[in-house]
Amino acid sequence: MSRYSGFKLLIVDDHAHNLFTLRTLIQTHMDVAILEAISGRDAIDLTLEHPDIDLIILDVQMPEMDGFQTASLLKLRKRTRDIPIIFLTAAFKSEEFQQRGYAVGAVDYLLKPIEDNQLINKISTYFRLIEKERDLNRRLEQLVAERTAELAKAHQSLANIIEYMGEALLVLNPEGEIKMVNPTACAMLDYSEQDLLGMAIGDVFEEEADEQAGAFMGTWLEALIRTGALRQIEARFIAKDGRRVPILFSRTAVKDGDGRITDIICIAKNMTGYTRLDDGEDEGHSAAQATQSVALPRS
Template sequence: MKRYSGFKLLIVDDHEHNLFTLRTLVERHMDVEIFEATSGQQALDIAVKVPGIDLIILDVQMPEMDGFQTASMLKIRKKTKDIPIIFLTAAFKTEEFQQKGYEVGAVDYLLKPIDDNQLINKISTYFRLIEKERQLNRVLEQKVAERTAELAAAKLHLENIITYMGEALLVLNPEGGIESANPAACRMLDYTESDLRSLWISDVFEEAEEEQAGAFFGTWLEALIRTGAISRIEARFIAKDGRRVPILFARTAVKDQDGKISHIICIAKDMTGYIRDEDAA
């Protein structure tokens, strides 16, 4: 049974007879797409032009541009640098030339006359490695896709909670500037989110006790640094039209990897109708 359908093999030899012999041998055992080149330059052109060449069988002894030069040129091109190369040679049999072959990027160095079984086994080995790598990549891509989908679903779920929650949510920077607000906060304060992002928390918030006004944010930071969270504070939002909206307020510090406060999350529950408005008393 022939294997490796869909794989692409480039064979390079300046003798047509050798190309015919190689093609016939490979086609007898494998169902691969074979490309042929009779020179180093032609091999470069094919490798660049044809996408997805999986393996190159390259004769060393060729005129004008020999196999070593061809391999060197393949390895410096982005599109071809990762294609494995098997050298074939009848002339350059010494260990010195074999070492040179590996230095220019060959994965194997075989001597002519070719042992048919050895060559087919070598080609099969590299195709199996490529096949396994592709399978692993497909599994990895699937896991990445699944994880991306999970994160997107979690993000959407969180966004829906923030959007539809009844409490007002404000996210502040450490200086007290408003960076984002949910729809409940916009309705409670009668501002758009864009307008709120140009304001400071002191523009829309006041503590229940008048004597705390003006110094409260510094007190917040001190307390948040110590405890990380402050909850159930009676306070007031200042709406766009100046109305005071009684709220039950909580704030939580978000810290970065260095332990410094990066954001402050503020959550406010509208207490209108639940408590007596002191201004109306």
């Protein structure tokens, strides 16, 4: 017989013959592990020794510590508060008794003398509920594990893109301090990642017009707040040794649900080796094309 094999049941009664009757009846119908306690104190001690108890059948009328007191103490402890308790009683049949039993955490109660089928059906009902709950928990754990693996894979994929992308990536906080960089940015600026983190963007960046050089967190930030993004501009990075590295630069604001900027994403393309064809440099271009500033690689 393997019905409910693996479950553990605690029966509590101060009369040894009642324990014997309960144990014999249950073992006739179920292959469960049974623990016995002859008092409320003994029951509490057993629950501490066996944290895997699944169900408690608890006699109400016991000396020193009755079933209500025992149940109350069990519900106070985190390790035992969720164990279902079925009360057994020969004396109390009133609604007041039932309410008191439920108030201290009982899930059900049975009257003595015990009707065999009723007892077995009650126990079976709670074991089936426990089985369903455990199956659900296992399924949820599996789904969480699968989702965690998917997120880890996506995170690794994103990390690889950031790691190997050809453009410099800098993420700033709203105050313009660098909070994240990719290897391309470190190589372009000749700083280590640790050196760059916490630096102000103004220390490594300047726009072409002198009057804009100090406005990184000024005029353009106002535009970011309004629109969330700015078009690419021509600017320069200031490398560690003071070299000016020409770049094509774009910046985008990341906002929270209230519209506040939380991060500023900056992407820079190294334009070293490229030269600009200004108006009139290429007479073969159309008038419309000649009015644009086009970056072409030097031959």
